[in-house]
Amino acid sequence: MSRSSSTFKEGYNRALDMIGSGGVDWELPTEVALAKKWSVSRTTVRSILQGLQDVGIITWSGRSKTVLRKPRKAEYFPADETESVAEKLPSLFMEHIFAGELTPGTTLRETELAKAFGVSSTAVREFLIRFSRFGLIEKKPNRHWVLNGFTRDFAEELFAVRAMFERTAFAAFLAAGKDTHQRVIDLREEHEMILADITRNYVLFPRLDEKFHRTWIDAFGNRFVRDFFELISLVFHYHYRWNKRDELERNHHAVIQHLAIISALEAGDADAADRAMNLHLTHARETLLSSATWDGST
Template sequence: MSRDSSTFKESYNQALRLVAGLGVNGTLPTESALAAELDVSRTTVRAILTGLDEAGIITWEGRRKEVLRAPVKADYFGKSETASATDRVSSQFMEYVLNSDLAPGTALHESELKKRFDVSSTVIREFLIKFSRFGLITKERNRSWMLRGFTRDFAEELFEVREMFERRAFRRLLEGGSGAPAWQQLIALAPAHEEILARIDADYLAFPRLDERFHRTLIEYYNNRFMSDFYEIVAMVFHYHYRWNRGNEKERNRAALIEHLAIIRALEAGDTAAAEAAFQTHLANAKGTMTASALWD
């Protein structure tokens, strides 16, 4: 595992917390025990130990690994460097569910998901626990998880909250003006939209990830931790929903691409009234599409 990867950095931070708990002069367990504790390979454990030794946090001589000093804040990798592991699992899981046509009642095993997404069990478990709060995934007795059904009431309630959040986020974006980072980030997505639209027959399945990027840009700009947490389930249902009627998927994606571009073009022109009108139209059509196209349990 590369020392530049987010998974390595997450494991390194976990090792720092373990060292902090041992205290100065404490000794770390064997490489095998550390591999089990951190849920990584022994190769990764050696890379972590090398990093700790180089930083002067431990001394590593043969089998003896003694703590020299307590870790300080500067020793830890920042959230921006480690959060990508969980973010990556979110997108990969959504695409996996979508492209595999997983039906309600499908068992999801942590060990299989860990291998599929090349992350630690900790990341997988935290991700599944987060989604279980919304009722789309439930924990079973044998350490597996179950993909549950998707009801009309659930979707309508979820969309109502989505509308409130996104309307508020878009309004703040417009208030921030063209100098707001998210304003320019949305405009920068135009080429990606145009590329998919130009090859819609072959590339329409690439739209869900772009759709998520478009809407997540607004949510992240708003910078509200509760809104950001909630948005994971929004992305699951509306950008990667696993039970859309595939019969008109290409047409739906083409229409949404055109609506996104209408918003982007209005932002490019600095026309806030046109941008807001186009955004309201897009949200209204998204709800209509959901109602007409979802296969309800």
């Protein structure tokens, strides 16, 4: 099992959780038990054990696997590295549309997308079926998938639902406490990197924006909200009709707004964070309506 695979990294993080919940100088169970505990194969268990030994968390000799110390936070793989390719399909699809500047009526072939993303045609088909219920993607009878138009009414309705979901999820996130807030605070460095050279780095913002908002969406733990957020990302961050005219300025403002939320969380000021979040959502709505090119307009 390659240590670069998402399966290894996810299993490794589970191993760190298990070791961190105990003390030191205790023995890990058998490889069979660990495989079940970490939801990986015995081959992957051995790779994980070797990785733990390499960094001095355990000592491993034959059946003896002794814990030497607890893991540190920095030794965990980040969440975006533990996702499988199938789990990354929404982002891969968004970037495909964004980079290709695809227009309404463009044909989408499952086999071509599967090859481009490195997944099975079945995974692509299931993904497209989920998106099709929103009307942006449609399967024509006896034909391939196509991209449909994007209307102002659609955007207004979509944003109303986005605001409702995000405010609910963010309120729960604020109530969760400092340990949960740290997940957003940890994104400060990426924001400051973009801001330091905004004229070149502004194109990196859509992916960071998705990661930023997904933090409290995922923490909320509601599968329906999480599923809806995939569509939100498609429309608000990667949509093929996005007007590039003022993209740098839009992204610049959004980075600053994100940093205001981060600063409020760092200060432990939940009310300020909530106000900054509401300001950000208001700006996002104005940005969408003023920057998108609507069907029937030029």
